[in-house]
Amino acid sequence: MEIMIGIIGLLIGSFGTWLIYGKILKSHSQKILRVAESKAEVIKKDKILQAKEKFLQLKSDHEKEINSRNSKIQVAENKLKQREAVFSQKQEELSRKRKETETIRENLESQLSLVEKKSSELERVQKQHLEQLEAISGLTADEAKNQLIESLKAEAKTEALSYINDIMDEAKINANKESKRIVLQTIQRVATENAIENSVTIFHIDSDEIKGRIIGREGRNIRALEAATGIEIIVDDTPEAIVLSGFDPMRREIARLALHQLVTDGRIHPARIEEVVNKVRKQVEEEMIETGKRTTIDLGIHGLHPELIKLVGKMKYRSSYGQNLLQHSRETANLCAVMASELGLNPKRAKRAGLLHDIGKVSDEDPELPHAILGMKLAEKYKEKPDICNAIGAHHDEVEMTTMIAPVVQVCDAISGARPGARREVVDSYIKRLKDLESLALNYPGVLKTYAIQAGRELRVIVGSEKVSDKDAETLSYEIAKKIQTEMTYPGQVKITVIRETRAVNYAK
Incomplete structure (x- = not known):
């Protein structure tokens, strides 16, 4: 009996506990639901606010883009209007110039016809003059022209030859001076030594x-x-x-x-x-x-x-x-x-x-x-x-x-x-060779003096103008050169220069 009462009491306590726990759970879930609803409401408001801000930003950007496009369109319209104005101005100027050109062309045509008339008249007059000149001179126009051309050719050829000779003489003088200067300066600027080698x-x-x-x-x-x-x-x-x-x-x-x-x-x-x-x-x-x-x-x-x-x-x-x-x-x-x-x-x-x-x-x-x-x-x-x-x-x-x-x-x-002294050569034999060179040329008739210069590389022969003519001077230089080749031994080559001059001397007393 007591056991049954204990079981019933336990059951009654468990039921009561369950009822109390259910109420507590119900109240807690309601509380959670209310919190969630409040948070949802806050999130909703935030999202709505963000959407409004985004909408306003997009609207502002769109308006800016529209304004920019409108300004560009306006600028393009202004440029187009300016071009239209310039084009119309140029068109007017072109039409004006076209009218002026037509006027000038008409004037030129009239002047050209006048020139043609004058030209034909001038040709007729020239023809008459030529006929008169031919009748007076006894020569045709072609014959006179040929004679004039030939005379001009001869005159031009003479002047050209004279000019060429002057240029060649001047070039030879300058070339000789320059070559001598370079060679002499080169020799002077380089130190030399005499030969010292022996056997x-x-x-x-x-x-x-x-x-x-x-x-x-x-x-x-x-x-x-x-x-x-x-x-x-x-x-x-x-x-x-x-x-x-x-x-x-x-x-x-x-x-x-x-x-x-x-x-x-x-x-x-x-x-x-x-x-x-x-x-x-x-x-x-x-x-x-x-x-x-x-x-x-x-x-x-x-x-x-x-x-x-x-x-x-x-x-x-x-x-x-x-x-x-x-x-x-x-x-x-x-x-x-x-x-x-x-x-x-x-x-x-x-x-x-x-x-x-x-x-x-x-x-x-x-x-x-x-x-x-x-x-x-x-x-x-x-x-x-x-x-x-x-x-x-x-x-x-x-x-x-x-x-x-x-x-x-x-x-x-x-x-x-x-150069003297560069190669071993006895001084006496060197001097003897120069003397032989001078003596060889002295044996010819008309020769007054001879000088061997440039270490025996050149022989200058002075002749009397009354005994030797210009043509004989050329022959003499050739004969001396041939004789030197056959009778003497020398290094390199020897230049023979024959000098002929005329001197007129008088005394004032």
Whole structure:
């Protein structure tokens, strides 16, 4: 019974709790619903407000765009009106000009008809005059015109020849003056040296006792030296000196240096001689390369092939008619640079060609070729410029000159080699050659005086005007030139100038 009462009480309590909880849930859900409705209302109002603002913004932008378009349309309308006004103005002006043109054309037509009438009348009058002139002169109009043309031709030809002769004489005078000025200034601006090369070298020793050691037992040392160097070694009674004789300066230098090392070392025998000579030969080759480099640096020439530099250094040990080849090439290079500058040419190219113009003399390749051709082939082989190669090959006229540098190199080579003292020549023989040159011309009849000038390159012959005519002067210069060619030996060419003048002299007493 008590259990049943407890169960019923529990049920009644649970039901009551459920009712209370339901009411609480109902009230809470109503409260949540009210909050949600209020928030929804707020969001709704915000959205409506944003929509209104967006609408107003779009409306404002649309109005601005419409106003902008309206203003552009207005501007376009104004421009169109202006163009219409200008067009109408131009149209009016065009119609006015058209009327003026029609008026002018009518006037021109009337004037043209008048001119045609006058022209026909003038032709008729001219025809009458021509007929009268022909009747008076006895010549037709064509014949008179031809005579006038021929006379004008002859007069114009005479004046033209006179004008041409004046221009040619003036050009010759100016050209001679300018060429002499350039050559003289070039020679004066380049320092020169006299030839000092010989075919023998003197090797000085401290005492004559060393001569016996150099000769060796039964002459074996001196024979070994001569065989190794190719130089004749002369040991005679000359005190404290040994003569090294040979025409190759490079061999003489090798022999001199080898002798110096052998004498300094004291060991002189055939095996040692061969060893020292080979060593000295390598030293000389290195010295050649160093000399070539120093030469190119001194002259300001860059970019030469190493083989060309070696050939330039080898020139130090070569000579031409007693003139050191390297000294001659350096001198020619400097002369070329100065002369090219005076003529408005490239001085660097000219200097390069002047330095390389004789490299064919020191090359061992194809010795049968002339040295100018061989030098040109070497320059082409080592990628030198075509104008440089042509200048090298043409400096003795063995190929045709195709550049302006070529004659400059030829002239400077002649200047360097032909001046007195450049090449070894005894002064007495040089003076004798000049005297022979003057005496040869003095033997001709009518010759009063002769002068050999420019180191024997020109012979001036003064003749008596009463004995030799102008025509005889030309014949005399030709005969003297032929006689010099057949009877004398000379470098280059000799210019013969025959001078004939008439002088009238009186005295006022």
